[in-house]
Amino acid sequence: MPEISMREAFGRALAEYGAVNEKLVALDVDTAASTLSNFFAQRFPTRFFNNGIAEPCMVDVAAGLALGGFIPFINGFASLLALRALEQIRTCVCYARTNVKIAASYAGLSDFKDGATHYSITDLANLRALPGMTVIVPADAAETAAWVPLIAEFDGPVYLRISRAASLPVFPAGTLLKIGKGITLRNGRDVTLVANGSMVGRCAQAAQELGARGVDARLVELHTLKPLDHELILQAAEETGALVTAEEHSIIGGLGSAVAEVLAETRPTPLERVGIRDHFCPTGRNLDTLMDACGLSVENIVSAALRAIERKA
Secondary structure, eight states, X not given: OOOSOHHHHHHHHHHHHHTTOTTEEEEESSOHXXXXXXXXXXXXXXXXXXXXSOHHHHHHXXXXXHHTTOEEEXXXXXXXXXXXXXHHIIIIXXXXXXXXXXXXXXXXXXXXXXXXXXOBSSHHHHHHTSTTXXXXXXXXXXXXXXXXXXXXXXXXXXXXXXXXSOOOOOOOTTXXXXXXXXXXXXXXXXXXXXXXXXXXXXXXXXXXXHHHTTOOEEEEEOOEEESOOHHHHHHHHHHHSOEEEXXXXXXXXXXXXXXXXXXXXXXXOOEEEEEEOSSOOOOOSSHHHHHHHTTOSHHXXXXXXXXXXXXXX
C-alpha cells in the first residue's frame, strides 16, 4: 500500500530540521498549502517568506538570503520552477554559485488533474544541464524526508524533485544516502532495471513479474541524476549485460539519456528506455491510470527488459 505523500514527508522533515538549524529559511509563492511548506511556516513564521505568485522573484530573494549566510529552501511547482524561473536559477543560483535548495513539488505527472501545462516532464533535462546543479529524485516518502538534512548541509545548489503523490515504499530503513552514489535494491544476473522517483516502486513490481517468468532482474536506484554514479552503471552493464531505465519524465534528456551517455562513452550495452515519449500527456482520472496510459506501466518495464535481454545475443 502507498505511504504518505512525498510532499507531506518533505514538509514535515523541513520543519523538523528547522528546529535543528536556525539558518534554515523557507520561501514559497502562494502555494504553501500545496507544497506543504506551511508546516515550516506555522512553526517558524519569522523564517518563512511568501513571495506571491512570482517564482523568478523568489529565486532572486533566495540568492540574496544565501549570500547573507542563510540556507534557503524555495518551494513551488516543478513545472513553474523549471520553466518560468529557469533563467534566474541559471544566473543567480548556478552561475553565481549561491547555496539555494530548490524543492520542486508536484513533479512528473503527479498533478494529474490539471493537464499538460502543470506536468513537469522536462524539468530534469533542464536542470541537469545547468553547470554546478545537483539533481536528486527520491523514490518514496521516507527517502524524501531523509534527504532534507543532507541537502541542507551540502554546500551548493540542489534540485530536489518531489511528487505530489504517495509512491510505493521501497527505501530500506537505515540505508545511508550519499549524493552521487546509487543503491542496489535487488541483485540479479540477467538484466538491470535502473530507476528513480516513482518508477523505483514500479520496477520492483516488474522485477517480481520477471522472476515469475524465470528472469533474474537486478534493481538499481539512481536517486542522484547529477552527479551520476558511473561506477554502479558500469558494474551493472558488465555483470548483467543489459539495462532498462525507467523514469516519470520524457525519455529525452532525463535518466535514460544520462545512462545512455555513460554507456556510449565507456561500455556500449543493450539499453531500453521506459519513459514518456515525445508528446504531451492528457489529463487523467488518477495518477496510476495516467502513468499507465503514458507508457510507464509495470508491463512496459517487463517488455523492455525482455527486449534488452534478447538484444544481448
